[in-house]
Amino acid sequence: MRDRLSISLPVKLIGRVADLAERKRLSRSAIVEAALDSFLSPDSADMQEAAFTRRLDRLSRQAARVERDLRISTETLGLFIRFWLTITPPIAPEDHATAQVKGRERFEGFVDTLGKRIQKGQSFLDEIPDDISPPAAGEQDDQ
Incomplete structure (x- = not known):
């Protein structure tokens, strides 16, 4: 189904559309339709932004996981050192080599x-x- 749309454009722009239509052997309406379709479609910048957003979300989750693991590792090490220092008796000088x-x-x-x-x-x-x-x-x- 098609509907008619009347628009006013600068003379130079209409000339450019007419030249392109002649070179491509298409109607002026087809040229304007393709241009409008391209303009209204998500462009590569929008697609790249969406891809970057997905990647940033993934990296944020990975960074949160690394932070969690580091905190657990640090706490584990700290508890082990505290426990080890608490229960390990001093060693007599003659037992150092052994x-x-x-x-x-x-x-x-x-x-x-x-x-x-x-x-x-x-x-x-x-x-x-x-x-x-x-x-x-x-x-x-x-x-």
């Missing part, structure tokens, strides 16, 4: 276990439910 050897053995075991978990794709953070997040900075309670 303790250093045992410490190296334990560290190597830790590194081996860590490497195996990483190779398997296992992560301590995966064991924490997604709906649990640490409190915001300044809201942490001291134990």
Whole structure:
């Protein structure tokens, strides 16, 4: 279905439309219709803006996840250090060499276990439910 629309355009613009219609062997109405359709369609800038918005949303979610994981990791490390310092008795000077050897053995075991978990794709953070997040900075309670 078609409807008639009468418009007034500058003479120069009508001349340009007529020239293009002649070169393309189309009617002036077809040229104006194509131009209006192009003008009213979402252009590449709108499409790019929508794509950027989707990407920014995804990056925002990823950044929030990284922040959550970092807070959990930091809190975990802090609690471990506090616990370790609380329960570890001082070592007598004559036992330092033995303790250093045992410490190296334990560290190597830790590194081996860590490497195996990483190779398997296992992560301590995966064991924490997604709906649990640490409190915001300044809201942490001291134990």
